[in-house]
Amino acid sequence: MSAPTAPTAPRPLEGVTVLDFSRVLAAPMATQILAELGATVVKVERPGGGDETRGFEPRLPHGESAYFFAFNRGKRSVALDLKDPRGRDVARRLAARADVVVENFLPGAMDRLGLGYDDLAAGNPGLVYVSATGFGQSGPDRTRKGYDTVFQALSGVMAMTGEPDGPPSKTGIPVADMTSGLWVAIAVLTGLAGRGVSGRGRHFDVSMMDVQLSLHALNAARLFALDEDPARTGTQHPGRVPxxxxxxxxxxxxxxxxxxxxxxxxxxxxxxxxxxxxxxxxxxxxxxxxxxxxxxxxxxxxxxxxxxxxxxxxxxxxxxxxxxRGVREALADPHARARGVVTEFEHPTEGTFRALRTPLRETDGAPPAAGAPPLLGADTDAVLADLAGLGDEEIDELREAGVIQDGGR
CATH class of the missing domain: 3.30.1540.10 (formyl-coa transferase, domain 3)
Structure with a gap:
C-alpha cells in the first residue's frame, strides 16, 4: 500500500477576491501577482476589445498577445459594459462580494460611474480599494496622462540613465510601470493586513510619479547632503571604485x-x-x-x-x-533553470506557452504555478452567477442587450 499523499497547503491569498478594473501594465502586473499567490482575480474588461494590450505586439499564431500574457495570468475575465447603467449595477454587485478593488482610471472617473471608493464602501465597509494613476488623486497634474517612458523622463530616471558623454536613455525594462505595479500589490496587502486588525477597508492612492521619485533615495541623499544634482555615470557607481x-x-x-x-x-x-x-x-x-x-x-x-x-x-x-548577459543567456543560466524561473502554462487557443514564474516562494512549498491568461469574457457567465448572484434569465437578458460578452461570442 502506498503512503498517503500529504495535503497540499493552501496558497497564501486563497479566499481573497479581487475585482480588477485595471488595464495595460502596472496594475495588471500587481493583480497577476495576487492571482498566482492564490487570490481569485476577476478582470473586468470592455466587450468587444477588452484590455487594449490584447492587441499589442508581439502577436501569437492564433492572434493572442504575448504582451497581454505577461501580466494577466491566472485571472478570470468578465466582459462588462460600464457605460451602460445595467453594467454598472452588475459591477456594484460584484464589488459587494469582493475583498479588493483595483482600478487605474483617471481621478474621478470611477466616481462618475458610481464605482468610486465611497460608493462601494458604503455597501462593503471592509473593501480595500486601490487607485493606481499616473500622478495621483491630488495635485495640479492629477488629470494628466502619461506612459512609462514619460514618467522616466519627468522623474529624473531617464536623465540618470546612459553614459556621461551620451544622451539620456530609457531603461531596458518598463521600470516605471513595473515598480508601480509592485507598490499596487503592496497597497493591497497592506489594506488586507489592516483590515484584519480594524475590520475596515481603506482607499489607497498609488501614483506612478511618486513611485519613480521614491527610487531616487540614494540620489536624493547625495543632493541633500552635498547640494549636488547627480549626473549620469553609465555603469560606474558615483561613490565606489571599482x-x-x-x-x-x-x-x-x-x-x-x-x-x-x-x-x-x-x-x-x-x-x-x-x-x-x-x-x-x-x-x-x-x-x-x-x-x-x-x-x-x-x-x-x-x-x-x-x-x-x-x-x-x-x-x-x-x-x-x-x-x-543578454536575456536569452540569462534565462538559460543553470542557476535560473534550477530555480525554475522559466515555467509554462496551457492556453486554450495558443497551446503551451512559456512564462516567467512569480518569484515569491515558500521555502517548504512549491513555487507559484503560472496560470493561463483568460480569453476575453471567458468567465462572464460563471462569475455573474457565482459572485453577483444573477440568474440565467438575467444573464441572458444582459447578453442580448450587449451589456456583457462571454467567451467565444
Missing amino acids: SAAFETADGGWLHISGSDQHWVPLCEVLGLDGLAADPELRHNAGRVARREDVMTALRAAIARRERDPLLKELLAADVPAGAV
Whole structure:
C-alpha cells in the first residue's frame, strides 16, 4: 500500500477576491501577482476589445498577445459594459462580494460611474480599494496622462540613465510601470493586513510619479547632503571604485563591484601588483579620489582577458563579478533553470506557452504555478452567477442587450 499523499497547503491569498478594473501594465502586473499567490482575480474588461494590450505586439499564431500574457495570468475575465447603467449595477454587485478593488482610471472617473471608493464602501465597509494613476488623486497634474517612458523622463530616471558623454536613455525594462505595479500589490496587502486588525477597508492612492521619485533615495541623499544634482555615470557607481562594466578581449563585458576587502584579490587576479601595494588605494576613498587612474589600469588589464575564464578566476578569489548577459543567456543560466524561473502554462487557443514564474516562494512549498491568461469574457457567465448572484434569465437578458460578452461570442 502506498503512503498517503500529504495535503497540499493552501496558497497564501486563497479566499481573497479581487475585482480588477485595471488595464495595460502596472496594475495588471500587481493583480497577476495576487492571482498566482492564490487570490481569485476577476478582470473586468470592455466587450468587444477588452484590455487594449490584447492587441499589442508581439502577436501569437492564433492572434493572442504575448504582451497581454505577461501580466494577466491566472485571472478570470468578465466582459462588462460600464457605460451602460445595467453594467454598472452588475459591477456594484460584484464589488459587494469582493475583498479588493483595483482600478487605474483617471481621478474621478470611477466616481462618475458610481464605482468610486465611497460608493462601494458604503455597501462593503471592509473593501480595500486601490487607485493606481499616473500622478495621483491630488495635485495640479492629477488629470494628466502619461506612459512609462514619460514618467522616466519627468522623474529624473531617464536623465540618470546612459553614459556621461551620451544622451539620456530609457531603461531596458518598463521600470516605471513595473515598480508601480509592485507598490499596487503592496497597497493591497497592506489594506488586507489592516483590515484584519480594524475590520475596515481603506482607499489607497498609488501614483506612478511618486513611485519613480521614491527610487531616487540614494540620489536624493547625495543632493541633500552635498547640494549636488547627480549626473549620469553609465555603469560606474558615483561613490565606489571599482563598480563598473569592463570590456574583455573577446568582445564580452564583465561587471565588477568590489569593496575594500576585494581590492587586493582583484589586483592579484589581474596582475596589478603596483596597485595592490599602493596604501592609498586600500580604501575606497582613495580609489574614488584617483578614479581615472584606477579605471584606466583596470580597463587595460581586463581588455587582455577573455570574459568567462576571467570571471571564473574572480569568483574563485571571492571578488563580486558577473557577466553582462543578454536575456536569452540569462534565462538559460543553470542557476535560473534550477530555480525554475522559466515555467509554462496551457492556453486554450495558443497551446503551451512559456512564462516567467512569480518569484515569491515558500521555502517548504512549491513555487507559484503560472496560470493561463483568460480569453476575453471567458468567465462572464460563471462569475455573474457565482459572485453577483444573477440568474440565467438575467444573464441572458444582459447578453442580448450587449451589456456583457462571454467567451467565444
